[in-house]
């Protein structure tokens with residue numbers, strides 16, 4: 001019986017997109033939203049959770065696989081940018097006793113300079129741009 005259901009489900013999902021990172025993220029968002037609104041004294045509109053749910057179903061059962069794949073790639077790029085920024089912020093914090101961290105004014109490359117060396121010329125390792133900084 002259970003196998004039959006599983007088989008039917010597999011058949012139904014044939015050619016459909018299924019669950020990806022973006023779906024999991026949306027699902028997490030939905031859960032968080034539901035939990036948070038549970039503790040609010042006033043009732044938020046259920047429109048937001050409704051939209052999230054529809055989006056989840058729509059993406060999971062979609063037959064337009066390349067489009068959904070592209071959406072997921074976009075989401076992953078965005079997520080990576082966010083997490084790497086957060087990681088940079090954490091390492092800056094750990095290093096800020098011994099180093100200054102500057103961005104190259106020309107190409108935005110991050111450059112680490114040891115503290116306590118007075119005024120120095122900094123040469124960007126990426127684009128070769130030189131600028132003066134107090135260390």
Ligand SMILES: [Zn+2]
Nearest residue numbers: 104107124127
């Ligand atoms: Zn540069």
